[in-house]
Amino acid sequence: MKLVDVSVDRPVMMTMAILAAVVMGLFALKDLAVDLLPEVDLPIVTVRTIYPGAGPKEIESLVSEKIEDAVSSISGIKRVQSTSLEGVSVVIIEFELGTDIDVGTMDVKDKIDEIKINLPDDAEDPTVLKLDLNAQPVITLAVSGARPLEDVYYLTDHVIVEELSRINGVASVDVLGAKEREILIAVDQKKLDAYQLSMNQIVGVIAGGNLDLPGGRIREQRREYTVRLSGAYEDLEDIQNVEIPRAGMPPIRLKDVAQIIDTFKEQRELVRLNGKSGVGLSIIKKNDANIVEVAHEIKKRLAGLETRLPADIQLELMQDRSLFIEASIKDLVSNMVLGALLTALVLYLFLHSVRGVIIAGVSIPTSVIASFNLIRYAGFTVNFMSLMALAISVGILVTNAIVVLENIQRHIEHNDDPVTSSKVGTKEIAIAVFASTLTNIVVFTPIALMKGIIGQFFVQFGLTVTFATIFSLITAFTLTPMLSARLLKKTEPKDSFLARLSRKFETFYDQLAASYRSAVENTLRRRAVTLGIITLIFFGTVIGLGKYLGFGFFVTADQGWFSIKVEMPAGTNMAQTDEALVRIERILESHRKYIKKVYTVLGKISGGVVGASNEGVEVAEITVDIGDKEARDIGVKEFYESLRKALVLAIPSASISFREISPSGGGSSAPVQLQITGTDLDKLVAISGQAETILRHMPALVDVNSTWESGKPEIKVIPRRKLITEYGLSVSQVALAIRYGIEGEVATQYRIGDDEYDIRVRFSDADKNNIKNLSKIVFLTRDGQVPLSALCDITEGSGPTQINRKNKKRMITLTAGIGSGAIGNVVSAISEQLSQLDWPDGYEYQFAGQEESRQESTGEIGQALLLAIILTYMLLAAILESYVEPVMIMSTVPLAFIGVILSLVMTNNPLDIFSMMAVVMLVGIVVNNAILILDYVHTLRHQGKALLEALLTSCETRLRPIIMTNTAVALGMLPLTLGIGKGAEMRAPMAIVSIGGIITSTIFTLFLLPILYYSYENWRAGRNA
Incomplete structure (x- = not known):
C-alpha cells in the first residue's frame, strides 16, 4: 500500500495532515450546538379553534367534525385525531414520515380557509401550527414577592418577560398564574330589562x-x-x-344600568413554589439554539434583574434542563476517558511497552476529534446519542491500531528493523484490518438509514460511529506505522516492577496460547461432540433463559424530578381543588429530607393531547425536585411510590398519578395507552368501561385513568x-x-x-x-x-369533559403506569385479557404511545439487523472471493446472542431499543475474530503450510490480537455499565449487551470457526480427489 510507504517515509507531511484534521475538528466541535437528544421532527400539524362557552359535544359537531372532514382529503395523511374540550377544539393531522411538513401545513391552511364560513360565527379563527417537539422549557422559574399578586405579575410581564424575550435563542416566554387587569362592565339584569335594552x-x-x-x-x-x-x-x-x-x-x-369596575380577569390558574404564591415562567428556546448557551445567558440576565427589581421580588429556578445535559455530557466524556485508560492498561499487558501504548492510544483522540469535522458537516449536534456513539466505540477505534501494532511488533521481535517492520507488518495485515473496518461501517449504515422516529433518533448514533471508524482506519494505515517506525524497537529485558509483571503475564499468556492450540487440536478430532455442545448451549440459553427476558422501550433517566398529576371530579371548583393541593403540599413538606422544591400549577397539566394541555380548575400538576441521585439513597420511582398511599388516602375523590420527567424536558406520557374506537358513544363507553375494569385489576399496572368522564x-x-x-x-x-x-x-x-x-x-x-x-x-x-x-x-x-376522535370515529383512551415489569410483557398480558371481551362489530382497540413506538422501532431494528447481516456477508464474499467462507464467519454471529441473553437476565434489564441496537452492532464486531484467523490461514497456506498446521498456527498467532482487541472493546465500554453519573440508566443497557455478546462470541468463535473451516476444506479436498 503506497499510503503506508508515504506515511513512514514522509513523517512530517503526514503529521501535518493529521494535525490539520485534528485542529479543524476542534474548531468544528466549538461550533456545534449542544442538546440532550437529537432533534426529532414529526410531520404533525395541529389546528386549534377557540369557541368560548361551548361544551365538548357542541365543539365536536360544530367544529372538530367539520375540520376533520375538510383535511381528510389531503394526500399523505397517516391519521387524523381530534379532542373536543370545553371551549376548545384541537385537531391533530399526522402525515406519513417523509412528507414535506411545510407543504402539508399550507394544504391544511387552504382547507381551513375553505370551511371557515361553516364554523360558528362567534368561534375564533382556527390556528394552524406545525408541531415542534423541541419546544420544551429550557428553564422554569417562579416569581414571588411580599406584595399583591397583581403587582408581582405586572413586574413579571413588563420587566422580566421583556428582558428574557430579547435573549438570542429564546423563542417564547410562557406565563402561568397571571393576574391580569380588566375593566368590567357589570350589567344589572333587572335594570337592563327595565330600560328595554x-x-x-x-x-x-x-x-x-x-x-x-x-x-x-x-x-x-x-x-x-x-x-x-x-x-x-x-x-x-x-x-x-x-x-x-x-x-x-x-x-x-x-x-x-351597570357598574364599571377596575378589577382583574377571572383567574383560572394558580402557581406556587414551596408554598409561596407567585407567577410561573417557562422559557422555551428556538429550534436551532444551543440549549446550554441559552440557559447560561438566561441565568446571567436573571442575576442582573435581581439587582434592578424591588428587594422583595424573588426569582427562584425550579427546573434547568441545561444542568442535566451538561452533567450527562461531562459524565459521558469521563466514561470515554476511563475507557481509554482501561484500554491502555490492556495494551501494556500485551505489548510490554509504554511506547506501544502511546502509539495505539493516540488513535482514540485522533479519530474522535477528527470525526467532529464530518459531524458538523452532517448538521448534527453534541448530544447524548452522538457522544454515546463515541463512548461506545472507544475500544472499537483502537482495534485497528492494535492489530497493526501487534503485527509490527511481532516482525520487530523477529529481528526486522522498525522501518521495514512498520511497512511490512501493516501491509501484511491490511486486508484483515480493512475488512474488519468495513464490516463495522456496513453494520452502522443500516442503523443510520432506519425509518420512523427511531431512525431520526439513531441516525446521529450510526453515522457518528461510522465517521470515527473511518478516521480510525486512516490512522491505522498512517499514524500507527509512522510512529512505530520511529518509536518501536525490540523488547530488551529489564528489571523494573512493570518489566517483571510483563514477563509474568507473558509466561501466563504463552501457556494460555499453547493450551488453546492443544484445545483446538482436540476439538478438531471431536468435531461432532464440540458442535453438539455449542448447539446445546445456544438453544439452552435462547429457549431456557429467553422466556425470562423483558421487552421494554426506553429507560427513563433519574433526573431527580417527578410530577404528580391531580384530577378532581368534574365540576369541582377552583377553591376545592386548591384545598386538595394544599393537603398534598403538607404531606410533601413532611419529606423534606429528600424534597428540595415543590412547584404547583393549578389549572393546567402538561403533556396531554398534542397542541392542548389538559386545562381546567379541576386539574393540577405538582412538580417535585428531590435533588441529584448521588446525594440520596432512594430512586425517583421508589420515592414517589412511597408517597402513593398517603396521597390517595388524603384525597380519595381525586385521581392521582405519578410520572417521571422525560429526558426531553416534559412530563413523560403514560407508558400504557389503549385507544378504543367506535361510532356509537354509549357502546363505546360500555366496552371501554369493561376494558378499564380489566386494567384496574392487573397488579402490574398503576394510575389507571380514562379520557371519558361524564360527570x-x-x-x-x-x-x-x-x-x-x-x-x-x-x-x-x-x-x-x-x-x-x-x-x-x-x-x-x-x-x-x-x-x-x-x-x-x-x-x-x-x-x-x-x-x-x-x-x-x-x-x-x-x-x-x-x-x-x-x-x-x-x-x-x-x-363529558372531553370527546376524542380518531379517523372520524369516537375514541376513548385508557392510560396506565407500569408498577412492575417491562412494557412489552405487560401489553401482551393486557391483550390476552382484552381478547376475552365480547367486542361489538366496528369496535376495536389499539395500543398507542410507547408501545406503538416500540413495535415500530422493533420492526425497523429487525430490518436493520437483517440488512447488516446481508451486507456483511456480501462484503466478506467480495473481499475473500468466496461464497462459503463468509458463511463460516457469519455463523459466529448467533454465538453473541448467548451473551446478550445472559447479560440481560443477570442484570435484570429488559431488551429495550438500546439493547436491540447493541445486537445490530455486534454483527460488525464479532465477525472480526473470524476474519483475523482466516486471513492468516490464507497467508500461511500460500506460504506452503499444510491445512492443519496453518489452522493451528493461525489460531495460536491470532489469539493475542483477538484477546487484545476484544478486551479493549469490552473495557472501553465497561465504564458505561457501571450506572454512575447523569443519564447512566440510558447508556448502560447497550454497553452491557455489547460486552456480554463480545465475551461469548469470542470464546465460542475460537473453537467453532476452526471446526467449520477444517471440515469444509477436508470435504472439498475429498470431493476434488
Missing part, C-alpha cells in the same frame, strides 16, 4: 364610543392639517357617562327553532345573548400609557351566578320583551 346594544355602544382614528388631511393655503378623532376613553368616568340611545325614549348613561354538570339550553323564528329572532342571536350575559364579551380596550386592558361586558356576579336568572334573559322582539324560558327548553344534566 339588550346586551348586544351595550356592547355595540361601548365599542363604538372608544375610537381614535385619523380623518385625513386638510390643505389650506400654505399649511396642511391632519384631522384625528380623539374619542378614546381617557378614564373610567368617560366609560360611566357613555350614553345609550333608546328608540322613542331619552338616552340613559351606562352607569344607570361534569351542565345546563342545556335547547332552542325552539320555529318559535324563535316567529319572533323574528335567530338561534345565533339567542346564543350570543346567553354568552354575552354569562361568559361576557370583550367590547374594546382601555389604554393607560403604553398598556391596554380589556373592557368586558357581562352580567354582574349576583346575576350571572344564579341559575334561575338564566331563564330570565330577555329578548326584544316586535311583540315586546320575551324571556329565554319562552324560547328554549332549559334542563340540568351532565356531559
Whole structure:
C-alpha cells in the first residue's frame, strides 16, 4: 500500500495532515450546538379553534367534525385525531414520515380557509401550527414577592418577560398564574330589562364610543392639517357617562344600568413554589439554539434583574434542563476517558511497552476529534446519542491500531528493523484490518438509514460511529506505522516492577496460547461432540433463559424530578381543588429530607393531547425536585411510590398519578395507552368501561385513568327553532345573548400609557351566578320583551369533559403506569385479557404511545439487523472471493446472542431499543475474530503450510490480537455499565449487551470457526480427489 510507504517515509507531511484534521475538528466541535437528544421532527400539524362557552359535544359537531372532514382529503395523511374540550377544539393531522411538513401545513391552511364560513360565527379563527417537539422549557422559574399578586405579575410581564424575550435563542416566554387587569362592565339584569335594552346594544355602544382614528388631511393655503378623532376613553368616568340611545325614549348613561369596575380577569390558574404564591415562567428556546448557551445567558440576565427589581421580588429556578445535559455530557466524556485508560492498561499487558501504548492510544483522540469535522458537516449536534456513539466505540477505534501494532511488533521481535517492520507488518495485515473496518461501517449504515422516529433518533448514533471508524482506519494505515517506525524497537529485558509483571503475564499468556492450540487440536478430532455442545448451549440459553427476558422501550433517566398529576371530579371548583393541593403540599413538606422544591400549577397539566394541555380548575400538576441521585439513597420511582398511599388516602375523590420527567424536558406520557374506537358513544363507553375494569385489576399496572368522564354538570339550553323564528329572532342571536350575559364579551380596550386592558361586558356576579336568572334573559322582539324560558327548553344534566376522535370515529383512551415489569410483557398480558371481551362489530382497540413506538422501532431494528447481516456477508464474499467462507464467519454471529441473553437476565434489564441496537452492532464486531484467523490461514497456506498446521498456527498467532482487541472493546465500554453519573440508566443497557455478546462470541468463535473451516476444506479436498 503506497499510503503506508508515504506515511513512514514522509513523517512530517503526514503529521501535518493529521494535525490539520485534528485542529479543524476542534474548531468544528466549538461550533456545534449542544442538546440532550437529537432533534426529532414529526410531520404533525395541529389546528386549534377557540369557541368560548361551548361544551365538548357542541365543539365536536360544530367544529372538530367539520375540520376533520375538510383535511381528510389531503394526500399523505397517516391519521387524523381530534379532542373536543370545553371551549376548545384541537385537531391533530399526522402525515406519513417523509412528507414535506411545510407543504402539508399550507394544504391544511387552504382547507381551513375553505370551511371557515361553516364554523360558528362567534368561534375564533382556527390556528394552524406545525408541531415542534423541541419546544420544551429550557428553564422554569417562579416569581414571588411580599406584595399583591397583581403587582408581582405586572413586574413579571413588563420587566422580566421583556428582558428574557430579547435573549438570542429564546423563542417564547410562557406565563402561568397571571393576574391580569380588566375593566368590567357589570350589567344589572333587572335594570337592563327595565330600560328595554339588550346586551348586544351595550356592547355595540361601548365599542363604538372608544375610537381614535385619523380623518385625513386638510390643505389650506400654505399649511396642511391632519384631522384625528380623539374619542378614546381617557378614564373610567368617560366609560360611566357613555350614553345609550333608546328608540322613542331619552338616552340613559351606562352607569344607570351597570357598574364599571377596575378589577382583574377571572383567574383560572394558580402557581406556587414551596408554598409561596407567585407567577410561573417557562422559557422555551428556538429550534436551532444551543440549549446550554441559552440557559447560561438566561441565568446571567436573571442575576442582573435581581439587582434592578424591588428587594422583595424573588426569582427562584425550579427546573434547568441545561444542568442535566451538561452533567450527562461531562459524565459521558469521563466514561470515554476511563475507557481509554482501561484500554491502555490492556495494551501494556500485551505489548510490554509504554511506547506501544502511546502509539495505539493516540488513535482514540485522533479519530474522535477528527470525526467532529464530518459531524458538523452532517448538521448534527453534541448530544447524548452522538457522544454515546463515541463512548461506545472507544475500544472499537483502537482495534485497528492494535492489530497493526501487534503485527509490527511481532516482525520487530523477529529481528526486522522498525522501518521495514512498520511497512511490512501493516501491509501484511491490511486486508484483515480493512475488512474488519468495513464490516463495522456496513453494520452502522443500516442503523443510520432506519425509518420512523427511531431512525431520526439513531441516525446521529450510526453515522457518528461510522465517521470515527473511518478516521480510525486512516490512522491505522498512517499514524500507527509512522510512529512505530520511529518509536518501536525490540523488547530488551529489564528489571523494573512493570518489566517483571510483563514477563509474568507473558509466561501466563504463552501457556494460555499453547493450551488453546492443544484445545483446538482436540476439538478438531471431536468435531461432532464440540458442535453438539455449542448447539446445546445456544438453544439452552435462547429457549431456557429467553422466556425470562423483558421487552421494554426506553429507560427513563433519574433526573431527580417527578410530577404528580391531580384530577378532581368534574365540576369541582377552583377553591376545592386548591384545598386538595394544599393537603398534598403538607404531606410533601413532611419529606423534606429528600424534597428540595415543590412547584404547583393549578389549572393546567402538561403533556396531554398534542397542541392542548389538559386545562381546567379541576386539574393540577405538582412538580417535585428531590435533588441529584448521588446525594440520596432512594430512586425517583421508589420515592414517589412511597408517597402513593398517603396521597390517595388524603384525597380519595381525586385521581392521582405519578410520572417521571422525560429526558426531553416534559412530563413523560403514560407508558400504557389503549385507544378504543367506535361510532356509537354509549357502546363505546360500555366496552371501554369493561376494558378499564380489566386494567384496574392487573397488579402490574398503576394510575389507571380514562379520557371519558361524564360527570361534569351542565345546563342545556335547547332552542325552539320555529318559535324563535316567529319572533323574528335567530338561534345565533339567542346564543350570543346567553354568552354575552354569562361568559361576557370583550367590547374594546382601555389604554393607560403604553398598556391596554380589556373592557368586558357581562352580567354582574349576583346575576350571572344564579341559575334561575338564566331563564330570565330577555329578548326584544316586535311583540315586546320575551324571556329565554319562552324560547328554549332549559334542563340540568351532565356531559363529558372531553370527546376524542380518531379517523372520524369516537375514541376513548385508557392510560396506565407500569408498577412492575417491562412494557412489552405487560401489553401482551393486557391483550390476552382484552381478547376475552365480547367486542361489538366496528369496535376495536389499539395500543398507542410507547408501545406503538416500540413495535415500530422493533420492526425497523429487525430490518436493520437483517440488512447488516446481508451486507456483511456480501462484503466478506467480495473481499475473500468466496461464497462459503463468509458463511463460516457469519455463523459466529448467533454465538453473541448467548451473551446478550445472559447479560440481560443477570442484570435484570429488559431488551429495550438500546439493547436491540447493541445486537445490530455486534454483527460488525464479532465477525472480526473470524476474519483475523482466516486471513492468516490464507497467508500461511500460500506460504506452503499444510491445512492443519496453518489452522493451528493461525489460531495460536491470532489469539493475542483477538484477546487484545476484544478486551479493549469490552473495557472501553465497561465504564458505561457501571450506572454512575447523569443519564447512566440510558447508556448502560447497550454497553452491557455489547460486552456480554463480545465475551461469548469470542470464546465460542475460537473453537467453532476452526471446526467449520477444517471440515469444509477436508470435504472439498475429498470431493476434488
